[in-house]
Amino acid sequence: MTNKKKETTVIIGGGHAAGTLLTALLQKKYPNEVVLVSEEPHPPYQRPPLSKTYLAGEVDQTSLYLKSPSVYENAGQQLRLGVRVEQINRDDKNLILSDQSTLQYDRLVLATGSHVRRLNAPGSELKGIHYLHDIADTDALRSELAPGKRLVIVGGGYIGLEVAASATKQGVNVTVLEAADRLMQRVTGPEISEFFYAKHTDAGVDVRLDTAVTGFESDGKGRVSGVTLAAGGRVSADIVLVSIGVVPETALAEHAGLLCDDGIVVDEFTRTDDPDILAIGDCTRHRNLFFDKRQRLESVANAVDQARTAAATLMGEEKPYDSAPWFWSNQYDVRLQMVGLSQNHDQRVLRGNITDKEFAVFYLCEGCVIAVDAVNLPIAFMVGKKLVQQRKSISAKALRDLNFELKSLI
Structure with a gap:
């Protein structure tokens, strides 16, 4: 009797x-x-430190790796690094790679992530203009x-403000230009936005809201020297970071x-409309039992949870x-934790009191807690995860009362 040939599962991507x-x-x-x-x-690595501790030089590159390459290799998992997949041939179940080779698959998992949104404006190709998405960008x-x-x-947003905090601590003069009327407007409420506006301005950052950018000026030698504004005028610059989201x-x-x-549209089991292809992480718009409609989430928690679901699906489970989505951001001595x-x-x-730098904002819809933003208040975040996951209805009076023990809610 001959042994059945092992099937091959190919994963495209190198992130979380x-x-x-x-x-x-x-x-x-x-x-x-x-x-x-x-x-x-690089082997698969975590990206959050790129705008924080790695940018500040507080950790080295290898500390970003989720595991040493030898762990994968010793387990028989093959890493093909520095190679790009150019094409997926679903009929033949093969991949065409940038080194001209091909790779057969039986099951395929797309973990292709995202790429930074570019600002197409005059002067955007000048030297000194940066984007931040991978190790090379941070270096x-x-x-x-x-x-x-x-x-x-x-x-x-998150990335821009985290870089602002890190750079300010290094003695860099930082200006933040935000087109909206408050910081992190897409992901949080006005109380959190106002808190971080004060935090950054107190640290010496020049934060300008309602400020759209129209282009970049050159020093005459091919390097950026300033940023031009839609309302007129310019802001002098030696370095520019464009951080306007990902695609x-x-x-x-x-x-x-x-x-x-x-x-990439997937169901709650991370399956695409091809039964032999799954997709996970930032690249997906997924069906989650927690939501009424498909969502696309850009977070480590989503990447991790979808990966675990994909592993179960591949195993036939x-x-x-x-899972309720959650996020975090570290800026200066502040840890912002968000769920929902x-x-x-x-x-x-x-x-709590914003001035005490330990507080939380609970977001309710028809009396149910749908999200919580906690600033230096991990207990509110931990309880919030349970409340959001359980779609629990809690009175605003109880949430506001500091004498009321949050832990009693779970």
């Missing part, structure tokens, strides 16, 4: 989702061959940061004819993804 999937398959003793193909030269930006330099950050990396999936809609999505709230409840 891909790395977590590799680990989950190891833990589950996945019986098939596993090959990971990543365009980057390039960090090499230019020095005390007294003028850094202009276009965009007042899901769906080109491979689209060219292969997979269903995409601002992300039925384990739907239904607050966009559809009809009531906000403040617990």
